[in-house]
Amino acid sequence: xxxxxxxxxxxxxxxxxxxxxxxxxxxxxxxxxxxxxxxxxxxxxxxxxxxxxxxxxxxxxxxxxxxxxxxxxxxxxxxxxxxxxxxxxxxxxxxxxxxxxxxxxxxxxxxxxxxxxxxxxxxxxxxxxxxxxxxxxxxxxxxxxxxxxxxxxxxxxxxxxxxxxxxxxxxxxxxxxxxxxxxxxxxxxxxxxxxxxxxxxxxxxxxxxxxxxxxxxxxxxxxxxxxxxxxxxxxxxxxxxxxxxxxxxxxxxxxxxxxxxxxxxxxxxxxxxxxxxxxxxxxxxxxxxxxxxxxxxxxxxxxxxxxxxxxxxxxxxxxxxxxx
Numbered sequence: 001x002x003x004x005x006x007x008x009x010x011x012x013x014x015x016x017x018x019x020x021x022x023x024x025x026x027x028x029x030x031x032x033x034x035x036x037x038x039x040x041x042x043x044x045x046x047x048x049x050x051x052x053x054x055x056x057x058x059x060x061x062x063x064x065x066x067x068x069x070x071x072x073x074x075x076x077x078x079x080x081x082x083x084x085x086x087x088x089x090x091x092x093x094x095x096x097x098x099x100x101x102x103x104x105x106x107x108x109x110x111x112x113x114x115x116x117x118x119x120x121x122x123x124x125x126x127x128x129x130x131x132x133x134x135x136x137x138x139x140x141x142x143x144x145x146x147x148x149x150x151x152x153x154x155x156x157x158x159x160x161x162x163x164x165x166x167x168x169x170x171x172x173x174x175x176x177x178x179x180x181x182x183x184x185x186x187x188x189x190x191x192x193x194x195x196x197x198x199x200x201x202x203x204x205x206x207x208x209x210x211x212x213x214x215x216x217x218x219x220x221x222x223x224x225x226x227x228x229x230x231x232x233x234x235x236x237x238x239x240x241x242x243x244x245x246x247x248x249x250x251x252x253x254x255x256x257x258x259x260x261x262x263x264x265x266x267x268x269x270x271x272x273x274x275x276x277x278x279x280x281x282x283x284x285x286x287x288x289x290x291x292x293x294x295x296x297x298x299x300x301x302x303x304x305x306x307x308x309x310x311x312x313x314x315x316x317x318x319x320x321x322x323x324x
Contacts (some may be wrong), residue, residue: 007279007318018290026170031289037177039285040184041246044237046262046277047191048232050202054272054321056225058120062134063236063262064255065141069111070104070237071244071254072145075154077103077163078245085159093159097245104241105234112233116226136258145252154250180242187235188278195274203230264307268319279281279318283310 015032022028049063077100078085081272084096119137158176165172195201206214206219215221243258244250265284269276284303291302310318 004319007276007314009118010284010318011279011282013131014286014290018294019288021294022290026172026291029171030173030256031293032176032286033173033181033288035286036282036295037174037180037184037285038246039282039287040188041180041239041242042258042261042265042280042284043281044184044187044242045236045258046265046281047187047274048235049262050266050269050272050274050277051228052190052232053266056229057121057125058229060120060134061131061259062115062119062137062141063232064259065115065138066108066112066233066236066255067240067243067258067262068142068145068252068255070240071250072149073107073119073237074082074100074104074153074241074307075156075244076149078156079154085157088160090161093161096159101238101241104237106237108240109230109234112230112236116229120229138259142252142256149252151252154244156245156248156250158245158248176246180246183238183242187238191274193315200224262302264303268307268317270314270320272321273317273319276317276319280310 019028020030022031040221045063045067048066050061052058052060053061070153078096081096081099084092087093102283115137119133120130123133162179165174166178193201195205203214203221203224204217207224232323240254240258244254247254261284265280267278267280268283269278287306288299288301314320
């Protein structure tokens with residue numbers, strides 16, 4: 001099968017085009033790394049949603065609830081492990097973050113299971129109702145977060161070993177951004193290998209292309225649906241935990257704020273495409289950082305403009321799923 005590498009070229013083209021505008025080599029490298037780190041965190045949150053839509057045809061605006069719950073659970077664990085977070089030991093710092101992330105993924109995955117059974121299952125195949133009920137679920141979840149954790153924002157302090165930046169000549173690269181990039185690349189690699197090299201991945205890809213055919217072969221695709229939904233919710237929790245530590249604050253509105261970027265990414269990438277989601281997330285992250293540096297007043301609308309330009313070029317996204 002012929003591979004389409006043209007969308008991948010957009011990333012180096014965007015980076016190269018921004019260099020003369022930024023002017024400074026050190027500033028350009030710093031912005032590029034920051035953009036890639038931001039994009040990879042958005043990818044973590046968006047990958048589960050794009051898989052869910054591709055396989056289940058579900059427009060889940062409640063995905064932001066899983067992001068917010070993951071952020072709050074992770075924040076609670078990190079605050080409880082304050083001694084580890086403040087220790088002058090990289091391993092203790094990483095252990096605290098690891099436990100926080102695992103807790104966030106477990107709780108978000110469990111919430112996703114309940115959300116699928118109670119809210120999503122009755123409206124399969126009904127997009128308008130899906131938008132309404134999942135948006136309602138997000139609003140309710142946001143209010144419940146205020147009940148459980150209170151209305152005030154939670155302030156997080158990054159662990160000692162991940163504060164500050166690494167200096168490479170005149171280039172300053174934040175340590176936490178490097179960690180975020182490593183985790184994002186690991187998630188992408190795990191998803192790509194699972195989809196390409198495992199039986200479960202084969203069934204997921206077949207289900208995205210033609211779910212009825214998979215069912216006719218005797219596979220219980222409904223269980224596969226639920227499993228993908230739970231995994232997608234857990235990834236949202238992971239992304240929420242990373243995003244909360246990235247911003248160093250957690251509020252009940254964090255999910256509603258990020259869900260806009262998540263939907264922009266999956267629309268740019270092609271609904272249901274993990275590879276497209278990855279490329280789209282990197283483009284969104286880089287664009288947000290370059291425009292934020294060059295023209296802060298138009299930074300908020302830059303990603304919408306990026307989405308519009310890409311859809312004018314490829315109306316179905318960068319890597320559209322065949323059946324869509």
